[in-house]
Amino acid sequence: MIILDRRQIEDLIYLPAAATAIRDAFCSTSRGEVNLPPVGHITFPQVSGDCHIKYGHMQGKPDFVIKIATGFPQNAETEGGTGNGMSLVLSATTGAVQAILHDEMVMTDMRTGLAGSIAxxxxxxxxxxxxxxxxxxxxxxxxxxxxxxxxxxxxxxxxxxxxxxxxxxxxxxxxxxxxxxxxxxxxxxxxxxxxxxxxxxxxxxxxxxxxxxxxxxxxxxxxxxxxxxxxxxxxxxxxxxxxxxxxxxxxxxxxxxxxxxxxxxxxxxxxxxxxxxxxxxxxxxxxxxxxxxxxxxIAAQDIAIADVVLKAYRAKGGRDV
Amino acid sequence: MIILDRRQIEDLIYLPAAATAIRDAFCSTSRGEVNLPPVGHITFPQVSGDCHIKYGHMQGKPDFVIKIATGFPQNAETEGGTGNGMSLVLSATTGAVQAILHDEMVMTDMRTGLAGSIAxxxxxxxxxxxxxxxxxxxxxxxxxxxxxxxxxxxxxxxxxxxxxxxxxxxxxxxxxxxxxxxxxxxxxxxxxxxxxxxxxxxxxxxxxxxxxxxxxxxxxxxxxxxxxxxxxxxxxxxxxxxxxxxxxxxxxxxxxxxxxxxxxxxxxxxxxxxxxxxxxxxxxxxxxxxxxxxxxxIAAQDIAIADVVLKAYRAKGGRDV
CATH class of the missing domain: 3.40.50.720 (NAD(P)-binding Rossmann-like Domain)
Incomplete structure (x- = not known):
């Protein structure tokens, strides 16, 4: 299993390469090649917080991705803002967890930025x-x-x-x-x-x-x-x-x-x-x-950016632990 | 953040204590004290596999829990069977991830066993x-x-x-x-x-x-x-x-x-x-x-068993890393 933290993840994402992956993800979605179940959502009204769970599987990929993103606007302002979370990568043939990408929202932020620029x-x-x-x-x-x-x-x-x-x-x-x-x-x-x-x-x-x-x-x-x-x-x-x-x-x-x-x-x-x-x-x-x-x-973006991170990690000699 | 694996988790669960927690979870659910959004579900028809995402928040608890459980019947039979997965514990006031309980299905198995015996x-x-x-x-x-x-x-x-x-x-x-x-x-x-x-x-x-x-x-x-x-x-x-x-x-x-x-x-x-x-x-x-x-x-059981594990971990002097 691979476990990466925010800093490692941010260092592994090269925006132009990631943009290609995100663009492909939108194309795959519109071709009907991505299984995107409804987004999960839970709210914490007392602190105006919420959590989204986006998950899905892209046809032919060996893995699927579950992305958890939290937003708690009342958090003290920090460098990372009010968002947090992680992405989990699981095998689509055995269900085993392949990677925990504890990005604290940075993958979501980057894939959302890329989607905006692509649009x-x-x-x-x-x-x-x-x-x-x-x-x-x-x-x-x-x-x-x-x-x-x-x-x-x-x-x-x-x-x-x-x-x-x-x-x-x-x-x-x-x-x-x-x-x-x-x-x-x-x-x-x-x-x-x-x-x-x-x-x-x-x-x-x-x-x-x-x-x-x-x-x-x-x-x-x-x-x-x-x-x-x-x-x-x-x-x-x-x-x-x-x-x-x-x-x-x-x-x-x-x-x-x-x-x-x-x-x-x-x-x-x-x-x-x-x-x-x-x-x-x-x-x-x-x-x-x-x-x-x-x-x-959409989860297709989360799948694409997780794939970018893991490919870059492996290309740099990173191993499963 | 606390990260525990299957063996650590199994060692931390004392069934009679966990039974009390699970019983309380059913009572809290019927009192309307647990926010239980609809269960997330994705299937992998080619290998008859699936993944459930159960999540929720029990009124007054500082954390909420997202439980991921996979079932892939075509897996080669192993000690752990065909199930896999993990539970994530997140702060209900900041959204930060508190614990990754990589139980590979053992918490789900144990809470399901306990629920059966309680019933x-x-x-x-x-x-x-x-x-x-x-x-x-x-x-x-x-x-x-x-x-x-x-x-x-x-x-x-x-x-x-x-x-x-x-x-x-x-x-x-x-x-x-x-x-x-x-x-x-x-x-x-x-x-x-x-x-x-x-x-x-x-x-x-x-x-x-x-x-x-x-x-x-x-x-x-x-x-x-x-x-x-x-x-x-x-x-x-x-x-x-x-x-x-x-x-x-x-x-x-x-x-x-x-x-x-x-x-x-x-x-x-x-x-x-x-x-x-x-x-x-x-x-x-x-x-x-x-x-x-x-x-x-139901996620109330997953919340309860995660709480049992973390309380036992801390009672034994376990720390956040």
Whole structure:
């Protein structure tokens, strides 16, 4: 059995290689090659905490993965934020535990960052330069790292947060590696952005639909459980293209769910990211269109990133103990 | 964080103490004090394997537990049988992983054995002596150990299996510790038993309803997933008392489900074991009654046994590493 901790895992993930694996995972999902049972969920209302259990098996893989991710917003702020957890890798032929990847959320953060950047690359205008990041937590950082790794060095990042000082801190922290600055006026930033990435734990819309200019792409990664919401339902309704990681999930508790409950969109109004990546469906059709990617997170991503970690571990001579 | 392996865990569980914890867990469940989300389940049809994820939180406990149990019947027969898995203990206030109990199924086996014996003790005639165990796997052994630990040394165990040689092997293995013998004629054994415990992975009834004598108690622990069945639906219908660990679960995929689907019983025809243990409901009303306990396994048991292991570990001076 292999047991790895957060630091070991983070060192083993090379973003461009991991991006390929995550992209393949979305394609496999849309080809129907991944068994993805419903997500498990338990809440701890007294401390506003929760735990998700995502698990699944990709056809032909010798292993399956169970990913446990906790979110306890009341935790004291630490480097790793309020998330924690681990992934377990088990044999799909014997049930034996192959690996315990005690990542304390870093794998989830990285695969979510990569998914966001893959969706943006697939859907944003190809001349996009300015990426507005709404949020200042660990996921905001991962979105910047991933967008730069997947789309290139030409991007200019702007960071806005409810706390101006946290936005400034994040810009300072990443300023040496990327073109990033904090902004204080959200409306102005939304109006001028080519791409908007929302990465918050918000339960209500972060900005108004009418601030969003034609041609903008929005990637929303925060709504991973019932009750969470980052986008105005009018923006979801107004968008020319709505892309999701998994239709059943996004219509249940993603951004799409809020618009669907209000009757503004229906199930046939969303496309899966894998279909766009496979070119089985058309993505952006015009530079003036507004496009949205609603990513709630699927076990196929957790399977892919665990595979990346274990392959890298073994390639570096790591052994089972 | 504490990491324990199978051997350490088995050494830490003292059955009489664990029985008290499991009994309390059933009582807490029936008092509504345990948050038990639906069980997660994934199957691997090519090798007839599956994995259950049971998880929950007991009111007031600082931790919650996620229990992963795999069953791969095609595994080569080993000492541990075809089951595997682990329990994870996480903080209910921060989400941090407190302990990885890599029990390889031994905790599940032991808590299932204890649940069976607790149900038998609560429901069988007080003058019961002969306990027929149907099944020869690891769970059959646990049922014998637990019934002796919980009910006393006066019990005579008979073991029947589809394989007569496995039944003989189990009787030999346990013969030095308990009064146990293998039997070859199932009908005769069923007709004369005071208690029948079924502990198999069967998908069809193991014996006929009309073999069962008045006054018999039956504890069935094998039906833990859709498609599994040990008892004749006519026996379930005929029983004077039907007790379950969790009504929703047993009516969904336990022994009760098969009778319910055929319209032979309804939801109000089952009682929960916790209600009987709390004396909130009446158990056996007559020595001539047939009683059935249908145990599908609930996370409250997994929480209790994990707690037993960690308390014993700490009491013996074990530390977090």
């Amino acid at each position: 943006t690359q697939a859907l944003a205008r190809s001349d996009s330069r300015t990426v507005l990041i709404v949020g200042t937590g660990p996921q905001a950082m991962r979105q910047i790292e991933s967008h730069a790794a997947v789309m290139g060095d030409h991007l200019n990042f702007e960071v806005w947060g409810r706390s101006a000082s946290k936005a400034a801190q994040l810009a300072d922290k990443l300023g040496g590696r990327f073109a990033v600055r904090s902004v204080s006026d959200l409306e102005t930033a939304v109006r001028s952005a080519d791409v908007i990435v929302t990465a918050t734990g918000s339960t209500k819309p972060l900005f108004q639909s009418d601030w969003v200019s034609a041609g903008t792409h929005i990637t929303a990664v925060g709504a991973d459980a019932p009750g969470k919401q980052e986008l105005d339902v009018n923006l979801v309704a107004r968008a020319d293209l709505r892309v999701v990681d998994l239709a059943a999930q996004c219509l249940d508790h993603g951004e799409m769910s809020h618009a669907a409950v209000q009757g503004l969109i229906a199930g046939q109004d969303v496309l899966e990211l894998g279909q766009v990546l496979l070119q089985a469906a058309t993505g952006r059709k015009s530079p003036g269109h507004i496009t949205i990617a609603d990513l709630t997170g | 038998t003790q609560a429901l069988a005639r007080s003058d019961s002596r002969t306990v027929l165990i149907v099944g020869t796997g690891p769970q059959a052994m646990r049922q014998i150990e637990s019934h002796a630990a919980v009910m006393g040394d006066h019990l005579n165990f008979e073991v029947w299996g589809r394989s007569a040689s496995k039944a003989a092997q189990l009787a030999d293995k346990l013969g030095g510790r308990f009064a146990v013998r293998s039997v070859s004629d199932l009908e005769t054994a069923v007709r004369s038993a005071d208690v029948i415990v079924t502990a198999t992975g069967s998908t069809k009834p193991l014996f006929q309803s009309d073999w069962v004598s008045a006054g018999t108690h039956i504890t069935a622990v094998g039906a833990d997933a859709p498609g599994k069945q040990e008892l004749d639906v006519n026996l379930v219908a005929r029983a004077d008392l039907r007790v379950v660990d969790l009504a929703a679960q047993c009516l969904d995929h336990g022994e009760m489900s098969h009778a319910a689907v055929q319209g032979l019983i309804a939801g109000q025809d089952v009682l929960e074991l916790g209600q009987v243990l709390l004396q909130a409901a009446t158990g056996r009303k007559s020595p001539g009654h047939i009683t059935i306990a249908d145990l599908t396994g």
